[in-house]
Amino acid sequence: MAKKAVATLQEGRTDGRSYTKVIKMVKSPKTGAYVFDEQMVPNDKVQEFFKN
Known part of the structure; x- marks a missing residue:
């Protein structure tokens, strides 16, 4: 019964799936070492993020 109640609460929400x-x-320009740039980007902007 509890599983069904939880499933119905999240049924219409897809906000989290629109980001990657x-x-x-x-x-790095200062040290010359490599650093990691981590971001949450909308799905349609992923290719643009890697081009820059």
């Missing part, structure tokens, strides 16, 4: 966590390795 992306990680890009970028060279």
Whole structure:
């Protein structure tokens, strides 16, 4: 019974599925070492994030 109640609460929500966590390795201008750039990006902007 509890599983059915939880499933009905989340049925209409898809907000979290419209974003993707992306990680890009970028060279630091100060030290020259590589650092990771982590962001939450909308699904339609993922390719644009990696182009820049």
